[in-house]
Amino acid sequence: MWDLDRFAENTAVMDDRGNVLSYAGLKAYGNELCSHLKSRSLVMQLARNTIGSFIGYISFLDRKIVPLMVSSALNLDQKKHLLNCYHPSYLWLPSDMSSEFPEYPEIFSLYDYSLLKTDYPSDYELYPDLALLLTTSGTTGSQKYVRQSYLNIKSNAESIISYLKLHSKERAITSLPMHYTFGLSVINSHIKVGATILLTDKSIMQKDFWDFMKKYGATSISGVPYTYEMLKRLRFPSMVLPALKTMTQAGGKLSVELQQYFAEYALETNRHFFVMYGQCEATSRMGYLPWEKCLDKPGSIGGPIPGGKYYLIDADGNVIDKCNVEGELVYEGDNVTLGYAHGYKDLFLGDERHGRLCTGDLAYFDEDNYFYITGRNNRFIKVFGNRVNLDEVQFSLREKFSELECAVIGRDDLIMVCMLSDGNASAVRSFLEERLGLNHNAIKTAVVEKIPKNESGKILYHNLVKDLL
Template identity: 50%
Template sequence: MNKVWNLEQYKDKIAIKDEFGKTITYNELDFQSKKLAENVSSRCLVFSLCRNEIGSILGYVSFIQNGIVPILLNSHLEEGLLNSLLETYKPSYLWVPKDQKAQFSTMTVIYEAYDYILIDTGYEKNYKLYDELALLLTTSGSTGSPKLVRQSYSNILDNAQSIVKYLELNDTERPITTLPMNYTYGLSIINSHLLVGATILVTDKGIMQKEFWEFFKSSEATSFGGVPYTYEMLDRLRFYRMNLPSLRSITQAGGKILPELHEKFANYAKDNGKKFVVMYGQCEATARMGYLPPEKAVEKKGAMGIVIPGGKFKLIAADGSEITEPHTTGELVYEGKNVTLGYAECLEDLSKGDERNGILETGDMAQFDEDGFYYIVGRKKRFLKIYGNRVNLDEVDRLIKEYFNAEVASTGVDDHMYIFVTDNNLAEPVKDFIVNKTKLNPVAFKVFVIDNIPKNDSGKILYNELKKYYAE
């Protein structure tokens, strides 16, 4: 049996505490996870509809510890998209919040625990699962896409151990949830903290809600993680003025944070005896690949950092050669035991073995400096050709965001760039600004004003959803 955690060693220590005061100890988590698994007939596929709740984490732990393969999905996933995934993957069981029972009224409830129910779907188990397959997660840009990342037991354990090492985690930690657990970054926080016997504080409340901070303070949270958007919101909340004596560290991943925000939070941490850790990762590498040591957070503003313990980075030039000179852009390639098995797009793919052999071409363009610290400069595919000139869309977004302090997303097709903003007063100024910066024909640029920039659970922009505004 491929277990990831040794839960019983932490005995009566509280493993999870929710905002309503409910708790579950490590012994109880171990016992309940075995009990849940007894109701599942064999190694099979389960859809787990996730919330930041005790029952949701219990299900995840049970499935991983007992050789059952979960697909983690947001419990708020639109019904049509969920039905499409059900039809594609035909899971043997569902583990869902009790209040969503009516949605599956034609199926049979066979077990209940911690406000979650186990449902027998009635689908025949006529599929084969690769022996090392532990978990399936949606890729960060997807909603109801059938494309899933296949993670192994050793992927999960190796990455969690590496995170424990570089963040120096121990059983006194009390991380509070700020990210969905079906998102690789949010899940990595759970994985690594369960490994060391910490107490995970779970809440579905967000950082813009008063109840979140009340729970934070009353439970003496020691850390939280956030994507760039989280830190933009914290900046608006004047986070630096909050009195949070229990807070030890804050982590950031899920995309590149604006350099001036990086500097603000790095200085806040330095001045208040806390750690600010910028990290880099992808679902395809289980979670983490790089991190910026907190003592370098101010000095190396804008850097993603260095490779995690046990991993290797290299940069590959367009001609396939390895880059050895600092400040030279190439595609970042990562090697490590946490590189996942590959993708699945249908039920038959779940029998596939390891297709990556520990090597991941990240699709991110990067540079390193004289000290060996890496900087992400854009995505390999986030480029347009405008009248023969190569334009980096990530760079366009960054320039507009920094100059106008506004939400923005740019996309398009060659010779046509479409820029989306949420402020009507910015339409003309943004266009003039980019025309001036690029020195390209104004005809190539069009600015759309929309109510909200569409984002996924992790705060990443859903560029595909913008196509409806300009696609013919």
């Protein structure tokens, strides 16, 4: 899977606790760990950005053991629910969490992680090409997981390597969680070229993160829109980071203002800033905007990754061949995953998508064939007979009020803007009334304690809908 022997002498990982591991050392530890597991078994991994978790993930995939990647931040009930849904033969978890499962014996430990043997019967079949189970929902504990194949992971990593021009001298820092598809794509693509992972579970809001990044000379940093909002607040351009060469963004639509802000910074300092597009259902990446076009095509997700294909379809499934016409974005490529699983009985299922993914995202392309996301299919409501895209409403508010943190939800005949304070409430309502041409009764604001988000920074709209609508 990884060709670890080829890069035996290279440094595979350095963590913020002083641990350093070569590719040869990574393979040796992997052999030791996997000698305690049955071949082609399922292991539930409670992931952290630490060396034990990293060794487990790389080693399991390399030896055809299937990891079910789970956030270690889930509460105990959520973890046990997933155990009962998937019946894994093993648990690979932080050693300080072993006491949560006293019914399962520990059979091995390595660094900060322990291997527990469960008592579930392994009487289910794993599809031969099934490599990985990954959630789309962060820390919500959903039992719906994406089934990723070895071909999916390999092809997507190779595409990312191609357009980012990755090589063995790279040092990528883990600014995203390991159980998150974007975070894993950073690891996958760098391990494939024999590069070094700078491993930390610190957040960008902590001084220790930046001390670690500077000390070991991270050459790239990755983030979701929320990451870049925070980087601007942290006055990122004033930081002295001589080794940094590449910045990548995915996980949601970045505002035009932020795209221009970081693109200008990158160009002025001889760095490359890539805006990217992807979904867990396509392993990770589906498209990217070349860094050279970041200022020319504000708001664009660019075109498909090497080996991939984009096109739009209308409500009847017909292909849209005219520019500036909105439709659902469809992607085709070897990285389109096998399908979903809801429990162990689904793990024998084969390829249900056959390389084609209807993304659920609405988009258009311009005269140069650059694509632009406009919203989600399921984020539409009717207000007094008018079709309203809630994503567009939210995006327009963020463009108008740059410091406003908000989330827009709604039901037919009502748009509700959720904000952290009511200081801008009157201005927000007036702006939307004028922009949308709607009666003021159709627009309300609500003050909330926080905007709920998953670990990738995506807003959990259903939590707000449940509480407010």
